[in-house]
Amino acid sequence: MTRLPVRALTRLPAALPPAEAVLAVSGWVALAATTLPPALLPLRAVVAASFLLLCPGAAALRLTHPARAGHRRDPLEAAVLTVAFSIAIDTAVAEVFFFTRSISTARAVGAVALITSLMVLVPAAVRHRRRAAPAADRPAEGRPPT
Amino acid sequence: MTRPAAPAPRGVRTDRPPSAGAGAGPRRPSVRALVTRGALPVAMVLWLVSLRHVRLERMDDLGLIEVLPVLFWVALGLLTLGFAVQLRGPRLSHAWSAAYVVGLIAIVHATPSLLHPDVRYSWAWKHVEVVDAFLRHGGPVPRPGWLDIYNQWPGFFAVNGLVLRATGLPSAMGYAHWATPVADVLLIGPLILLYRTITRDWRLVWGAVWIFFSCMWIGQDYFAPQTFGFLLFVTVLAMVLKQLAPVRPPGAPADPPPAGATGAAAVREGWRPTRFLMVLLLVAVLVTSHQLTPLMLIVFLTALSLPRRNRRVVLPVLACAVVLQAVWLATAARPYISANLRSFVAVVASPDANAPTWLTGLGSPAPGQVLLAWVDRGLSAAVVLLAAVALLRRPWTRRTALPYLLIAPMPMPALNSYGGEMIFRAYLFALPAAAMLVSALVLRTGAPARWRWRVRLRAVASFALLLAFLGGLVFGYYGKEMMESFTSREVAATEFLYRTAPAGSLVVTVTNNVPDIDKDYDQHDRVVIAWNQLENRKLLVRDPLAGLDQAVSLAAPPGPVYLVLNRAQTAECYITGVLPADTVPRLEAAVDGSHLFSPVFRNSDAVVYELVDHNAPEIQPHPQQQPQQPRSQQQHGGQP
Numbered sequence: 001m002t003r004l005p006v007r008a009l010t011r012l013p014a015a016l017p018p019a020e021a022v023l024a025v026s027g028w029v030a031l032a033a034t035t036l037p038p039a040l041l042p043l044r045a046v047v048a049a050s051f052l053l054l055c056p057g058a059a060a061l062r063l064t065h066p067a068r069a070g071h072r073r074d075p076l077e078a079a080v081l082t083v084a085f086s087i088a089i090d091t092a093v094a095e096v097f098f099f100t101r102s103i104s105t106a107r108a109v110g111a112v113a114l115i116t117s118l119m120v121l122v123p124a125a126v127r128h129r130r131r132a133a134p135a136a137d138r139p140a141e142g143r144p145p146t
Numbered sequence: 147m148t149r150p151a152a153p154a155p156r157g158v159r160t161d162r163p164p165s166a167g168a169g170a171g172p173r174r175p176s177v178r179a180l181v182t183r184g185a186l187p188v189a190m191v192l193w194l195v196s197l198r199h200v201r202l203e204r205m206d207d208l209g210l211i212e213v214l215p216v217l218f219w220v221a222l223g224l225l226t227l228g229f230a231v232q233l234r235g236p237r238l239s240h241a242w243s244a245a246y247v248v249g250l251i252a253i254v255h256a257t258p259s260l261l262h263p264d265v266r267y268s269w270a271w272k273h274v275e276v277v278d279a280f281l282r283h284g285g286p287v288p289r290p291g292w293l294d295i296y297n298q299w300p301g302f303f304a305v306n307g308l309v310l311r312a313t314g315l316p317s318a319m320g321y322a323h324w325a326t327p328v329a330d331v332l333l334i335g336p337l338i339l340l341y342r343t344i345t346r347d348w349r350l351v352w353g354a355v356w357i358f359f360s361c362m363w364i365g366q367d368y369f370a371p372q373t374f375g376f377l378l379f380v381t382v383l384a385m386v387l388k389q390l391a392p393v394r395p396p397g398a399p400a401d402p403p404p405a406g407a408t409g410a411a412a413v414r415e416g417w418r419p420t421r422f423l424m425v426l427l428l429v430a431v432l433v434t435s436h437q438l439t440p441l442m443l444i445v446f447l448t449a450l451s452l453p454r455r456n457r458r459v460v461l462p463v464l465a466c467a468v469v470l471q472a473v474w475l476a477t478a479a480r481p482y483i484s485a486n487l488r489s490f491v492a493v494v495a496s497p498d499a500n501a502p503t504w505l506t507g508l509g510s511p512a513p514g515q516v517l518l519a520w521v522d523r524g525l526s527a528a529v530v531l532l533a534a535v536a537l538l539r540r541p542w543t544r545r546t547a548l549p550y551l552l553i554a555p556m557p558m559p560a561l562n563s564y565g566g567e568m569i570f571r572a573y574l575f576a577l578p579a580a581a582m583l584v585s586a587l588v589l590r591t592g593a594p595a596r597w598r599w600r601v602r603l604r605a606v607a608s609f610a611l612l613l614a615f616l617g618g619l620v621f622g623y624y625g626k627e628m629m630e631s632f633t634s635r636e637v638a639a640t641e642f643l644y645r646t647a648p649a650g651s652l653v654v655t656v657t658n659n660v661p662d663i664d665k666d667y668d669q670h671d672r673v674v675i676a677w678n679q680l681e682n683r684k685l686l687v688r689d690p691l692a693g694l695d696q697a698v699s700l701a702a703p704p705g706p707v708y709l710v711l712n713r714a715q716t717a718e719c720y721i722t723g724v725l726p727a728d729t730v731p732r733l734e735a736a737v738d739g740s741h742l743f744s745p746v747f748r749n750s751d752a753v754v755y756e757l758v759d760h761n762a763p764e765i766q767p768h769p770q771q772q773p774q775q776p777r778s779q780q781q782h783g784g785q786p
Contacts, residue, residue, distance in 0.1 A: 030312065034312060036314075038314075041314050041315075044313060044314050045313040045314060045315060048312035048314075049309065049312070049313055051312075052308070052309060052312055063420040063424075064418065064420045064421040064424055076335060076339060076342075077388070079335060080335035080336050080338075080339050080381065081381070081385075081424075083332065083335070084336070084377075084378065084381040084428060085424055085428075087305065087374075087377075087378070087431070088378070088427045088428045088430075088431045090305050090308055090309075091301045091302075091304065091308075091431045091434075091435065092427060092430065092431060093308065094301075094304035094308035095300060095301055095305075095434055097284075097285075097304070097308075098280065098286070098300050098307070099285065099286070099478075100285070101283070101284045101285030101286075102284070102285075103284050103285070103308070103311065104311070105311045105312065108308050108311050108312065109311070109312045112308075
C-alpha cells in the first residue's frame, strides 16, 4: 500500500504545474470569497459557483486518467466529466452535512476545498517522490560510488 | 457502382467536402453558407422581437400556442431551416451546430422564463421551499407532512443548500426561474458523449441532439430532482458505453468501432479503479437523489449486460448500483418504503390500474386538451415507430447498444404508475436512443450523382419532419401553460397568507396548483381536496360548501384554518378535468355566502379566506368518517 507522502506534500507548492496549483488553491479562494461583504455578493456568487461547478470535478478527472491507452485525448469528455464529477462530489459532501445536521458555510465550502486540494496534492506528491527517489539513489556528481 | 455514403458506425468524415480537390474554383459564399450563417442570428432577433407582442391574458385551452405571434413561429421555422441546411453542407461546423442547438433551447425552453416574472410549475416552487426548509433546519425537516419523501432522497436539495451557503444567495428562486434552459444546455455535452460512442458521424450526432430536444415534450427539465437525476443518468450511461468501446490495437485504424460492436479487433478494457470509483460516486448520488432514476439505471445496465461481451464492463457497475440501491432503501429510505410497500405491491399486481390520473378525474378535460393529448401521444408514437424502422432499415444500428437503450425502459409502466406518469418517464429515458435512431433513419447523407433528386427529396422530407417534431413539441410543452404559470397577483396571495398565518395553521386548497403554497411546510398542515377520497370530492362537486366543510372536518385541525382559491386551480380543473371546470368559482361563491369563512385577502386572481367559526357543527369530526387517503396516494398528485 502506498504510504501517504507527507514529507513530499510539504515540498510541493514550487513543483506543481500551474493548472494543478490553481486547482489546489481554488477552494480556499472560494472559502475566502464567502467572507466578502454583502455589497460584493455578485463576486462571491460567481467565485463560489465557478468553484463548485468546475474545480472538484477537474481535480477528480486528473485521477481518472481519461486519456486511456488507445484513446485520443477528448476535450469534450473532459468538460462533461468535470461538471458531472463536481456535481457528484458537491452532492456527496452536502449529504454528509445534511444527515449530520452540521452544515455551515465555512464547513461545507472548506470540506469541498479540502477534498479538491487533496485530490491534486496527494497524486502530485506521489509523483514528486517517485521522481525524487531515483535521483537520490544516483551518486552525486564528482563523488565515486560507494 | 458507387455505393451511397454509408452512415455506418464509422460514419463519414465530415471535416472536408467529399469532392475537395476536384475542380475547386475560387471561393465565394454559397447560398447554403449564407443560409447557415444568416438564419440563426435572424431567427434569434425575430424571436426576441416576437416576445414583445405576447398577450398572456388571452391564453386558453392550448396555452402559449394561442398567444405566441406569427413572428415566433417564423423564427422557429427559420432556425430549423438553417440547422437542416448546415447539417447537409459539405463541411459540418461544430460551432454552428452547437449554436443552432443552443438557439433551439433558447427559443423553446427560455421563452416561458422570459414571459413570466415568476417560476413556472407549482412543483418548482415546492422544490425551492424544500431547499429553504433544509437550510432552516440544517438537515432533515421535522414534521415534513406529505413532503416527507424529500427527507429520504435529499441529494438534489442538499447540493442546492450547499450552493446557497457558498454563494450567499438568499434563495434558489432566482436561478430556479432559469433552471430549464440551463439544465438543457448542460445536457448537450453528456448526450454528445453518449452518441459518440455509437457513431463518429457528426451529422448523425448533432441531428440526434436536435431531435432529442425537439421531442422532449414531457417537461421534466425544470428545477427538480428528476432533471438533476437525468443529467447524471445520461453521464453514467455515456461513461459505461465509452468504456465498452473497444481499445484500438496497435496498427488498427484511428477510429475504433462503436460501443457494443462486434469484431475480431474488439478488445475491451476493464475499469481503471479511479474511474470506476467516480462512476460509483455518480451512481451513489443518483441513488440518494431520486426514486425513479436509479431504478431506470439498473434496468438499463441489466439490458446492456445481456450481450456476453459487455459483461466485464457493465456487471461491476450493475452490481454496485443494485447494492447501493438496496442499502439506501433499507436504511435512509426505509420509512417511505415500509409505509408504501403495500401500495407498490398492489400496483404491480394490477397493471391495468396504472391509468393516467387525468383519465380518472370527475370532470372532462378541456376540448383543446383532447387535441393536445392526441398530438403528444402521436409525437411519442411517431418517435418510437421511426426508431423501430431505423433498427430495421439501418442494420448497423442493431450492432450498437441502441436497441438495448430503446427497449430497456419499456416494461416500467407495467410495474408502477408513478402517478400515471410512468409511461411518459419511460419515453423520456428511451428518448436519447430513439433520437439517435431517428437521426440515423432520416438524416442519412450522400447518394450517387444519378440519385440527386432522391437526396433533395430526402432533405426536404427531413426538414419537414424536424418541423413536425417541433410542432408536436410545442403542443406538449406549451399546451398546459394556463395552469403551469402564475401571475404576480397569485403569488401576492400566498405571500400574504404566510405573513399572517400562525404556525400550526391548516391551509386548504381545491387542487395543489398554487405558487409557494408549501412555504414553511413544516409549520403548516395542508389539505388538497382533489386528493381526498372520492366521496369527499363528489360532495364538493355536488355541494361545494358541504364538501369543503367535510374536508376540514376530516383533517380535524386544532389551529386556524385558511382556504386559498386562485386562478391556476380553476385552470387546472378546466385543463385536466380533475374536477369540473366550475368547481373553484362555485366554491368561491358558496364560501362568500357562508358565515363560517371570512375573506382576509382578495385580488382579481386569488382569494384567501379564514375560518371564523371553529365551533360550527359542520366542521366537527364525525366518528363514522373514514380517515384521509393514505399518503402514498396523495403523492399521485404529481411526482418529483
